[in-house]
Amino acid sequence: MNKSVEKKGYVLIGKIVGVHGMKGTNKFRSYAESLSVFNPGRSLLIRDSRSRQTSIEIIWVKPHTKTPLILFKGVIDRDQAEALIGAELFIPETELPELDEDIYYWFELIGLEVYTTEEEYLGRIASIMATGSNDVYVVSNKKKEVLIPALESVVVEINLEHKRMRVNLPEGLI
Numbered sequence: 001m002n003k004s005v006e007k008k009g010y011v012l013i014g015k016i017v018g019v020h021g022m023k024g025t026n027k028f029r030s031y032a033e034s035l036s037v038f039n040p041g042r043s044l045l046i047r048d049s050r051s052r053q054t055s056i057e058i059i060w061v062k063p064h065t066k067t068p069l070i071l072f073k074g075v076i077d078r079d080q081a082e083a084l085i086g087a088e089l090f091i092p093e094t095e096l097p098e099l100d101e102d103i104y105y106w107f108e109l110i111g112l113e114v115y116t117t118e119e120e121y122l123g124r125i126a127s128i129m130a131t132g133s134n135d136v137y138v139v140s141n142k143k144k145e146v147l148i149p150a151l152e153s154v155v156v157e158i159n160l161e162h163k164r165m166r167v168n169l170p171e172g173l174i
Contacts, residue, residue: 009092009093009094010045010090010091010092010093011090011091011092011093011096011105011107012031012088012089012090012107013030013031013032013037013038013044013089013090013091014028014029014030014031014032014038014088014089015028015029015031015086015087015088015089016028016070016084016085016086016087016088016089017029017067017085018067018085019078019081019082019085020064020069020081021078022077022078023071023076023077023078024071024072024075024076024077024078024080024081025069025070025071025081026069026070026071026072026075026081026084026085027064027067027068027069027070028067028068028069028070028089029067030068035061035063035068037091037096037097038058038061038068038070039058039061040058040059040060040061041057041058042057042058042091043055043056043057043058044056044057044058044089044090044091045089045090045091045092046084046087046088046089046090047087047088047090048083048084048086048087049086049087056072056073056074056075057072057073057074058070058071058072058073059071059072059073072084102158104158104160106128108160109125109128109137109158109165110125110126110127110128111124111125111163112124112125112158112160112163112164112165113163113164113165114137114139114148114164114165114166114167115164115165115166115167116166116167116168116169117156117166117167117168121141122139122141122146122148122167123139123140123141123144123145123146124139124140124141125137125138125139125165126138126139126140126145128150129147134149134150134151135149135150136148136149136150137149137150137165148167148169153168154167154168154169154170155167156168
């Protein structure tokens with residue numbers, strides 16, 4: 001998951017990107033690793049393009065080609081589904097599954113200050129890219145952008161309390 005909401009305690013897990021059919025079904029982009037977070041009966045916080053927020057209940061979710069499909073309670077036709085395009089979907093942070101030690105959600109890492117083992121400031125994690133073999137942290141400051149592989153051999157320490165990451169960069173990376 002790559003973003004967090006300004007409303008403290010909620011995490012962005014998806015965005016409505018289109019409609020499917022005539023019966024109120026939406027297409028959405030999931031920021032979650034698995035669709036299991038979109039369980040039927042779960043209520044989500046939904047924020048529309050005008051920053052209005054409300055709660056909405058999931059009826060069902062189905063994988064579908066590149067974008068999964070979702071049906072919400074009370075959304076019964078295409079017009080209502082079209083009105084949701086662009087809306088963001090959030091869950092309380094407390095409802096996220098607990099992770100193993102030394103495993104982090106992306107939203108926890110975005111914004112961390114990154115330093116080398118020699119205490120050289122590289123910038124902040126601006127975003128994270130998923131690649132086939134490992135994630136890549138996009139670290140930027142006012143002068144440059146550095147792509148850092150999320151590997152145990154590179155990432156020496158993550159300290160969420162102090163919002164810092166220390167890295168041992170392979171030679172020639174910068």
